[in-house]
Structure formats: structure tokens, C-alpha cells
Amino acid sequence: MTNTFYNLLYHTIHIMDPWSSGYDVSLTRRRSPVRLRVGPLLIATLTVLLLGCGSVIPDASMSIELDDGEIRSNTTTTLSVAVKNSGGTPLNGDLHVTADGGGNANVTHPEPSVLDTTLYPGESLTRRFTVTAVTDTRRTDYEITAAYQNSSQNHTSTSTVVSVVR
Secondary structure, three states: OOHHHHHHHHHHHHHOOOOEEEOOHHHHOOOOOEEEOOOHHHHHHHHHHHHHHOOOOOOEEEEEEEOOOEEEOOEEEEEEEEEEEOOOOOEEEEEEEEEOOOOOEEEEOOOHHHHEEEEOOOOEEEEEEEEEEOOOOOEEEEEEEEEEEOOOOEEEEEEEEEEEEO
């Protein structure tokens, strides 16, 4: 959230907290400590603000699975990526799968054009990728990340690890 929201919330709390407990100076004509309590108007306002902002509910779910989680250097394995639209509106996006490792691990798909899709509510899709990796050491672990996203929103993402041995 932005600083503007927090500033608005801070000023709202200080304007709308007339409820107090203990002795009040205006009623007793003497100074005494006053503890401010949250009043019903403040609770109602905060409820409306929080409900108006909307909650972050995932609109898609994803699972990924390697056929073989440990491969020999310079060999391949298959990665299955499944995405499901669990929301109430269609989702437009691209399925991106990347591997860390600076070029030592690569993820490819035979038809990149089928990775740009629209998922309707309740619809799911599964795509299979080829993972190739090399290592110069006894064992290297590479993180593979899959994401279903468009230019303005990441709908869902997850990751797994492939181990590469000599």
C-alpha cells in the first residue's frame, strides 16, 4: 500500500476517535489521563475502507512437476506445468518458464505460440517443457520458475528445483 493510504488512515483515526475512558477534562474540570478507545464510527469506516480495497484472492493456481528431479549433466528431463483459472473472470496471459544458472540450465517449449492463452473460469491447461542443464561440479541445483502473467498482473507462479550431477 502507498504512503497516501497510511496518511489517510492516520488522519481518519485521529479525527474519528472521540471515545475515551477514565476521567475527561471537559467533564471534571481537572487534568487526568485519558485513554482513547476505538469508537463505532471508526470501526465502520475502517471496515468500509478495507472492504473497498478488496482482498488479494488468487485467481489462478499452478502446479509444476519434473519427470526426473535429478538428471545427468547435459541431458534432458520433462517439466509439466498445469494452470487453472479458479476465479470468476477470464484470464489472459502468457505462460513463462525460466531457469536460473546463467545459461547452464535451459527450459524450452516446442511451440512458444501456444503459451499465450486465455483461461476461462474453471478451465485449466497443461504444457510440457524440456529442461536441459549442465554442471562442472559434482552436483548443481537449478531453480525453475513458472509464471502465468500478462503485462499488468502476475496471476500465479511457483518453482521447483532440478539437480544436475556429473
